[in-house]
Amino acid sequence: MILRLVLGLAAGAGLVLLPFVASSVWQNLLITTFYFAYLGQAWNVLGGYAGQLSLGHAAFFSIGAYTSVVLHTHLGLSPWFGMLAGAVLAALVSQGIGFLGFRFGLRGFYFVLLTLAVAEILRLVALHLPILGGYTGLFINFTPNPWQFQFKGKIPYYFVALSFLGLASGVVWLIERSKFGVYLVAIREDEDAAEALGVDTFRYKMLAYAVSAALTALGGTFYAYYQFYLQPNTVLSMHHSVDIMIRPIVGGSGTILGPILGSFLLELMGEFSRTYFAAGAAGLYVVIYGLLLIVVVLFLPRGVYPTLLGWFRRALGRHA
Amino acid sequence: MSLLTVENVSKAFGGLAAVQGVSFALGEGELLALIGPNGAGKTTLFHIISGFIKPDTGELRYAGGSLAGLRPHDICRRGMVRTFQVTRPFHRLTVMENVLVGALERVAHRRQAAKVAEEILAFTGLAEKADQLGHSLTLPDRKRLELARALATGPRVLLLDEVMAGLNPAETGRLIELIRTIHRRGITILLIEHIMRAVMALSQRILVLNYGELIAEGSPEAIVRNSKVIEAYLGEGYSGLDA
Amino acid sequence: MSLYVQAIINGLLIGGVYSLMAVGLSLIFGVMRVINFAHGDMMVWGMYLSLWLFITLGVDPYLSVFFTGAAVFILGAAIQRGLVNRILTAPHEMQILLMMGVGLVLENLSLMTWGPDPRRVNVSYALTTFWMGPIVVDLPRIVTFALALVLALCLYLFLSRTDLGRMIRAASDNQTGALLVGTDIRKVFTLAFGVGAACVGAAGSLMTPLLPFTPSSGLLFTVTSFNIVIIGGMGNLLGAFVGGLLVGVSESLGAVVLVPSLKEIVGFVLLVLILLFRPQGLMGGRR
Numbered sequence: 001m002i003l004r005l006v007l008g009l010a011a012g013a014g015l016v017l018l019p020f021v022a023s024s025v026w027q028n029l030l031i032t033t034f035y036f037a038y039l040g041q042a043w044n045v046l047g048g049y050a051g052q053l054s055l056g057h058a059a060f061f062s063i064g065a066y067t068s069v070v071l072h073t074h075l076g077l078s079p080w081f082g083m084l085a086g087a088v089l090a091a092l093v094s095q096g097i098g099f100l101g102f103r104f105g106l107r108g109f110y111f112v113l114l115t116l117a118v119a120e121i122l123r124l125v126a127l128h129l130p131i132l133g134g135y136t137g138l139f140i141n142f143t144p145n146p147w148q149f150q151f152k153g154k155i156p157y158y159f160v161a162l163s164f165l166g167l168a169s170g171v172v173w174l175i176e177r178s179k180f181g182v183y184l185v186a187i188r189e190d191e192d193a194a195e196a197l198g199v200d201t202f203r204y205k206m207l208a209y210a211v212s213a214a215l216t217a218l219g220g221t222f223y224a225y226y227q228f229y230l231q232p233n234t235v236l237s238m239h240h241s242v243d244i245m246i247r248p249i250v251g252g253s254g255t256i257l258g259p260i261l262g263s264f265l266l267e268l269m270g271e272f273s274r275t276y277f278a279a280g281a282a283g284l285y286v287v288i289y290g291l292l293l294i295v296v297v298l299f300l301p302r303g304v305y306p307t308l309l310g311w312f313r314r315a316l317g318r319h320a
Numbered sequence: 321m322s323l324l325t326v327e328n329v330s331k332a333f334g335g336l337a338a339v340q341g342v343s344f345a346l347g348e349g350e351l352l353a354l355i356g357p358n359g360a361g362k363t364t365l366f367h368i369i370s371g372f373i374k375p376d377t378g379e380l381r382y383a384g385g386s387l388a389g390l391r392p393h394d395i396c397r398r399g400m401v402r403t404f405q406v407t408r409p410f411h412r413l414t415v416m417e418n419v420l421v422g423a424l425e426r427v428a429h430r431r432q433a434a435k436v437a438e439e440i441l442a443f444t445g446l447a448e449k450a451d452q453l454g455h456s457l458t459l460p461d462r463k464r465l466e467l468a469r470a471l472a473t474g475p476r477v478l479l480l481d482e483v484m485a486g487l488n489p490a491e492t493g494r495l496i497e498l499i500r501t502i503h504r505r506g507i508t509i510l511l512i513e514h515i516m517r518a519v520m521a522l523s524q525r526i527l528v529l530n531y532g533e534l535i536a537e538g539s540p541e542a543i544v545r546n547s548k549v550i551e552a553y554l555g556e557g558y559s560g561l562d563a
Numbered sequence: 564m565s566l567y568v569q570a571i572i573n574g575l576l577i578g579g580v581y582s583l584m585a586v587g588l589s590l591i592f593g594v595m596r597v598i599n600f601a602h603g604d605m606m607v608w609g610m611y612l613s614l615w616l617f618i619t620l621g622v623d624p625y626l627s628v629f630f631t632g633a634a635v636f637i638l639g640a641a642i643q644r645g646l647v648n649r650i651l652t653a654p655h656e657m658q659i660l661l662m663m664g665v666g667l668v669l670e671n672l673s674l675m676t677w678g679p680d681p682r683r684v685n686v687s688y689a690l691t692t693f694w695m696g697p698i699v700v701d702l703p704r705i706v707t708f709a710l711a712l713v714l715a716l717c718l719y720l721f722l723s724r725t726d727l728g729r730m731i732r733a734a735s736d737n738q739t740g741a742l743l744v745g746t747d748i749r750k751v752f753t754l755a756f757g758v759g760a761a762c763v764g765a766a767g768s769l770m771t772p773l774l775p776f777t778p779s780s781g782l783l784f785t786v787t788s789f790n791i792v793i794i795g796g797m798g799n800l801l802g803a804f805v806g807g808l809l810v811g812v813s814e815s816l817g818a819v820v821l822v823p824s825l826k827e828i829v830g831f832v833l834l835v836l837i838l839l840f841r842p843q844g845l846m847g848g849r850r
Contacts, residue, residue, distance in 0.1 A: 053656045104839045108655040109598055113789060114838055117831045120786065124828045179424050179433075186421045189410035189454075196370060196404070198396035198425035198473055238782045242663060249660060282678070283671030283778070290667030297661040298649055302412075 019158040027154040033267040034161035035222060040248035040259030041168035042215035047245060048253030049172075049181065050208040051188025053108070056097075056115030057216050058240040059122050060090040064217025065224040065235060066132055069140055072148065074131075079149035083221035087214035094213035098206045107191070116238065123236035137231030140224060149225040157226055164222060165260070168215055172256050175211075184208055185254065216244070246289055250296050252303025261305045266292070323348040323477060323508055324369070324400070329378030330532075331364060338364040339375070340532040346477070351499075351509045353519045355543075356529035357552055362512045363405055365529070366479055369510075370402040371395045383476070396425060399476030403469075403483060405512070407462040409454030416441065416450040418465055422472030437472055444468040444498065460491045464498075471502065478502070480511040484518045496521050520544075528552065565697040570815040576704040577773065578811020579711035580766050584784065585791035585803040586715060587762030593798030594735040594755040597647055598655055600662035603784030604669035605760050609635045609767025610682075610776050611673055617684050617771075624684050624768045625706055632714075632765035639760020643753045651752070666781060673778035681775035689772060703772040714765055715804060718758070722800075731755050735798065763788070783827075790834045796843060 019027055039061070046052050067089050068082030077085075100106075101114050126132045133139075144152040151157055175181040183204050186194040195201050224230055234240065251262020269292070270285035277284050300307040322345035331339045339361040346352055354362050367373040369380060371392040380387040382400060390398075401422075410418050419440050423433040441447045444464050449457070457465060463483055470478060480499070484492050496518050503509055503522070513519045519526065519540070526543045528536040530552040536543055543549055584606060591599050609631045616622040616630070624631075642665060650658055691702040722728035733740065734751045763784075770776070787810065795806025810830050817829035 051656075053659065100835075100839055106838060106842070109659065110793075110838055110842060112656075112659060113786075113793065114835065116786060117834045117838070121828055121831050121835075124825055124831075128822065128825060177430065179428060179430055182417065182420055182424060182430070185413060185417075186410055189412060190408045192372070192392075193404065193408040193410065194421065195372075195392040196396060196402055197422045197469060198393050198401075199421065200391070200393045202391075238786070239779065242667070283674030286671040287668050287675070290664045290671065293664030293667065294646065294661060297657055297664065298646070301657065 015162065019155045024154060027158060029267060029271055031154060031157050031161045031226070033263045034158075034165045035219065035226075036243070036247050036267070037260045037263035038161065038165045038168050038222075039216060039219045039244045040251070040263055041165065041172055041256075042212055042219060043245050044172060044212075044248045044253055044259050045175065045184075045215070046208050046212035048248055048255070048258065049175065049184040049188065050205055051185075051254075052205060052208070053112050053245075054115040054212075055112050055238065055241050055245070056117075056119035057212075057244045058236050058238070059115075059119040060094065060213040060216040061220040061223070061240070061244065062122065062126070062230075062232070062235045063090040063093060064220030065230055066126070066138075066220075067217075068149075068221040069138060069224050069230065070131060073140075078147055079221055079225055080147070083149075083218050086221055087217045090213040090217035091210040094209040095206060098209040102202050102205050116241075119236060119238070119241060123232045126232040126236055132232070133230065135231075137229055137234075140228040140230070142228055149221065160222065164218065169256055169260070171211065171215065176256065180204065180207070188254070246293060248303075250289075250292050250304060252305035252307075255303070255305055258303050258305045262303070265304060322346060323350075323383060324510075325379075325381045326365075326369065327379045327381070329365070329368060329375045329380065331361075331368060331373060331375050337532050339368065341378075342529070342532070342534050343378075344527055344534065344537065346508060346510055348476075348508055349506060351503050351522055351524050352511070353523035353526045354510060354512045354529060355514070355519055355526060360529040361532040362529050363481055364532075366402055366481055366512060370400065370479060396473060396475075399474075400479065401470040401473050401475040401477070402479035403466040403481055405481040405485070407459075407466050409457060409462055409465050411453065411455035413454055414451050415446055415454065415457070415461075415465060418454055419446075419468050419472045422469040426472065426474035440468050440472045444471065445494070459486050460488075460495075463487065463495065467495075467498070475507060477508045477510065480509060480513075482512050482514060484513060484515040487515075492518060566819055567816065569698050570819040571812055572698055572700060573704065574812035574815025575808055576700070576708040576811075577815070578808035579708040579715075580769050580773075580807075581787065581791060581811045582804040582807025583711045583715055583766040583769070584763050585788050585795065585807045586718065586800055587759040587766070588788040589759075589792050589795070589798060589800050589803035590718075590731075590735075590762070591756055591759035592792065593800070594731055595647070595651060595752050597651065597756075598658045598662065599756075599759070600659050600785055601642070601666035601669055601781075602759075602763055602788050603786070604666040604673075604781035605635055605638060606763040606767040606770070606784050607673055607776060607778060607781040608638065608669060609764030610771050610780075611677055612764075613768040613771045614677075614682055614684055623686060624771045625710060628710060628714075628765050628768040631768040632761040635764025635767075636757040636761035638764070640753050640757035642760075643756035647756060648749065648752065666785065670778050670781050673781075677778065679777055679779075681777050683775040684771040686772045707769045707773060710769055711766070714762070718762065719800075721758075727754060731758070787827075787830060790830050793842070794833060794837050 018030065022030065043054065043057050046054055064083060064086035067086035068079040071077040071082040071085060072079050097115065097118050101111050106114055127135055142150060144150050183194065183199045186199055187201050187204060191201050247262035247266055248259035250265060251260065252258025266289055269288050273285040273288055296303060324346040327343050329339055329342050342365060356362055364373065368375045371387065371390050371394065383398060387395060410421065416437055419437040420433055423436040423440065427433045427436055441450055444467060446461065446464055446468055449461060467483060484495060487495065492515060499509065499522055523540055526538065526540055527534060528543060528549050535548045535552060536546045538546070588599060588602050591597055612631050612634055613624040613627050616627045617624060646661060646665065650661055686703060688702050692699050693702070722732055730751050731754060734748060791806040791810050792803050794809065795802030813829045813833065814826045818826035
């Protein structure tokens with residue numbers, strides 16, 4: 001017990017001090033890792049716990065990003081508030097999709113396609129809306145003003161990203177311990193059996209969807225004010241949706257540490273391949289991501305983290 | 321006033337009539353068995369009663385209210401719970417967590433629900449297996465788990481679908497005892513069964529289904545001698561013989 | 564008025580390739596119940612192969628079609644033997660994820676080899692056109708359509724007249740029954756996947772003179788294939804064929820009625836409607 005506390009404090013101190021000693025490249029790496037871990041955690045609520053595979057989360061991400069940017073640019077609303085508006089809007093959209101999907105009994109593959117189709121429709125529409133920048137995309141003016149969610153230097157972004165990750169992980173932790181969490185995994189394991197035991201599967205799936213969408217949208221705002229450029233073919237693409245979900249899946253969907261571990265793993269591998277295989281690196285790191293995904297699906301279906309945990313436990317013998 | 325009334329319920333799939341004009345009543349505290357050859361429509365009837373399928377015609381009333389349009393979870397909330405013929409444990413959850421899902425229906429808080437789950441596990445003889453994962457259970461344990469999960473919801477009526485199938489005589493005997501104990505606690509039971517030993521040992525009344533129609537209803541002794549029932553199971557040549 | 568007729572004609576012509584693409588996917592799903600999320604990426608490999616043959620050896624894509632089909636057949640068979648075979652009975656979600664991984668690998672290998680810029684095969688007769696009354700049709704489109712039809716016909720003959728084809732159909736209809744009459748089911752699966760891949764690889768070649776493509780075109784082709792297959796009815800080959808023409812025409816009409824860059828939206832809206840109201844597809848029965 002004391003050991004855990006000490007380790008926890010050490011890790012915490014490490015995390016706080018790290019950005020001050022890290023190079024700019026590493027700072028960026030860590031920010032990206034936390035950011036993707038955050039998005040993965042958000043996806044995890046619906047995909048990992050409720051077991052509903054969504055390939056359209058780029059839609060919620062973008063709703064968050066565009067909403068806060070538009071409200072900021074046209075109404076002067078601080079993105080700190082704008083991102084809440086984006087989250088609410090994303091949650092509402094998720095209820096729309098969820099209603100169509102769940103009420104009409106779309107499961108598994110059909111639900112995946114529905115989420116994909118909606119994201120694609122949004123992408124095509126966004127490309128034609130001048131207020132969202134159309135084909136050229138939307139450039140956001142950089143005015144380093146913390147109240148406007150813009151910071152000078154990487155260090156503040158590091159802590160914002162870390163806080164977001166903490167928030168999402170906290171939400172997942174609370175869900176895991178609650179009746180909501182038990183019901184979600186029951187739905188994931190066997191929806192009909194859960195129904196028979198009194199679980200209102202429609203209601204809980206909708207709730208999971210709303211939470212997942214809202215959290216994802218917040219991440220979109222972060223991205224907007226970190227990269228300062230939004231283009232539908234980037235943020236609303238299927239590739240982006242895949243990017244969001246690949247980390248929790250590789251790391252271990254349905255666990256709190258899964259998305260975090262997955263994000264670190266993928267980011268490290270990506271950086272490794274970029275550094276040592278500069279020639280042809282343009283796609284190499286994604287090839288590695290693809291191979292990782294294949295390996296995980298075939299050999300470590302629960303994800304890297306649960307598998308490692310299992311090995312660890314067995315290595316310790318009957319200690320579990 | 322019966323607890324459950326099924327009135328003239330029919331259901332056809334494409335051209336196949338799975339259930340045809342079935343009517344019966346289940347009184348509170350009864351233990352009723354539903355038997356019939358394979359494909360007679362028994363499980364379909366269960367699907368209809370528990371809200372998974374909508375009947376084409378007919379009315380279902382339970383505890384004074386209609387079951388029309390209710391989803392399975394609504395029906396479970398009202399106290400009527402079913403098990404599945406092919407067991408459906410939550411594979412990646414432990415036995416304890418499986419039963420917890422059921423218990424959370426009765427008690428909203430996780431810690432209290434866990435206590436309820438523990439009691440149920442002890443009652444159904446699964447306490448030692450509490451930490452085992454759903455997919456790793458043996459068949460008899462899966463059957464017990466199905467039962468335990470359903471019990472955890474605190475039901476008034478239990479719909480048991482072939483709980484004995486695939487068990488050896490010793491396990492069957494134990495399960496018969498368990499069901500008897502559950503029944504003695506005041507829970508109404510409607511069970512689909514093929515294992516005649518269990519049917520005869522437990523049921524107060526038997527319904528016989530064949531090709532979707534109710535062909536006989538009565539006490540176990542009467543049913544065993546009923547010529548239509550014999551015909552249904554053994555074919556026409558046997559119904560004339562003395563039982 | 565003639566604008567719409569023109570659009571319909573154009574849509575039909577490109578629909579032929581869509582049909583071939585979708586038929587390949589439908590075959591794979593019909594036989595193995597596998598959701599091939601790498602379908603479009605295999606097509607893109609076919610496209611780059613054709614491009615390479617055109618650039619290095621000057622081979623016209625309409626001739627390299629057969630070579631490309633064969634090459635992608637081998638690719639598909641290899642993927643099936645090595646990877647898909649292991650997840651035949653896994654839940655659909657796992658299949659999607661596995662094939663998505665394969666798609667990512669294929670797409671990015673293309674990216675590493677060819678770079679992200681759009682490519683196109685510029686055949687010398689690209690601008691040759693015919694006039695049929697007020698309608699203009701360009702030669703590549705016609706040849707593409709014709710060859711797509713020919714290949715689809717070949718596939719039909721293969722499935723209905725040859726022993727191998729009959730085995731595939733048997734396995735698709737009733738796996739257990741097929742096993743009982745001695746079919747080596749794994750060989751059939753490998754064959755079916757290979758044939759499905761060959762279809763889409765050939766479709767890729769046929770597409771190269773018509774549209775520019777990049778490594779990331781794969782995902783869109785995959786989703787379009789699914790669109791078509793679902794609209795036409797999962798596992799129903801004729802449905803996939805008709806669906807391809809349908810989607811081609813509706814995209815083309817969409818380009819005229821709306822803005823050309825919005826044309827794909829028609830397909831997606833159609834998909835959503837079919838998913839909600841008739842998930843078995845327009846021609847699909849109970850599967």
